[in-house]
Amino acid sequence: MTGISKSKLALIIEYDGTRFCGSQRQGKGVTVQSELELALQKLTGAAIRVNLSSRTDAGVSALGQVASFRNASTVPLEKVVKGLNHYLPEDIAVQAVCRIPDDLDVRRHAVSREYRYRIWNSPMPSPVMERHAHLVSGALDEGLMDTAARMLIGTHDLVSFASRMAKFEKTTVRSVHEAGVSREGKEILFRIVAGSFLPHQVRNTVGALIRVGRGKMTLEEFGELLETKIPGTAGPAVPGRGLCLVRINYLRDLGDYNENL
Template identity: 45%
Template sequence: LEYEGTAYRGSQVQQGLPTIQGELARALYQLTGERPRLSFAGRTDAGAHAWGQVASAVLASPLARERLVAGLNHYLPESIAVREACWAARDFDVRRSPARRCYRYTIVNTAQRSPLWRGRAYHVAETLDAGAMDVAIRSQVGRRDVGPFVRMAGLGGRSTLRTIYRARAWRDGNLVQVELEGDAFLPQQVRRTVGTLIQVGKGRLSAEEFGALAEGRGPGRAGPVAPACGLYLMRVEYRDPSQSGC
């Protein structure tokens, strides 16, 4: 799935509110007459976006993949599109089977705001040192406790140990991009990491101070939380791609 999430209250269904899952469920019902249980590979916050979200459902309708894609896109709003569909193995678990998830955060780094990026990137007027941000974020690669970057309320006892396989920041013209690839992510982890990293880019934190905050040793706490408008779920990779039939 690809979607522009500005108008939605996140990916997960919420009664009476517009969500990505709610729109996909509605389109599936209009196409097949079925109301299957939908699961997503990763949750995205209200206002966040996706290039490569993955969803799964058990359908009785024997639709060809091409017809399923075209039919869903016919009923979905223009802000959501199905890019591809596959028949998966019965034991496929869209949430637990992924080996990696990749998130990207986009910052418009210009003196004046950019209306064309409104809702799709976070505007920061102060010039950011993307090189310093890259040095700081690369220190997060490895198996670590990401608790300092997580909203602890609602974790329900889940472990905050996560593996970050790749982390980088770079400048692309007027954009500064931050990318994190890991086994799994927790609420606000990417956005709080980026919010803290922006302080490095502004020269208000050193890479060493960023590392200390990440380990819970620094003065104060990590943050602030960067707005959801700049966050994109880029892709989801599975341990056994043959499971999906893609």
């Protein structure tokens, strides 16, 4: 990496994805990127394009999304967080800002991404959990689900867990560093850390894990999904509202480049 840039900044963003059409700017609909760019324009008076570290679908939330942009304004760094949060809607908040090297690409240079999916396993709905968890009323065996989830650890062709209609990059092989399922009371949590993900991979994976937990798919059948290599074989995809992007990991913590303010 080159030296620390005076103009390239990285933001750590938290957002409730309920009302957004996704993170990336689209032809229509409100997105996290469009709201960030609008707030930046109000703060700086300039049209600034931001680059997001990871794409999230409609309804998906984030605790640690990273956005970078080049700052040509005269707004002092220590006022960026407060200024942006003043202009941003209540469902998006900047948690930190730091200067980063000019050649650090927050998307391409991410070494891993961590997601979690929340399942509310109860015969009764929970108004409090409804916005950020998927209700499954029938019994689920989280032990079997955890065993199945751990089969994903390693390097595999995960095309069976991707959307049938997805447009793929050069390869559908992905490296999963951590994966597992745990329960606390009525809440079941799926956690996965990987270098990158295929379209709808996590939501299709959770759909398959629920089938395992219900006894509608054996562990052997789940393992066969790694060999099938047919898009859309896993699933069905669960709703986006239970999914959250927890953290983006780099070779160095972004805060190490420059003091967080």
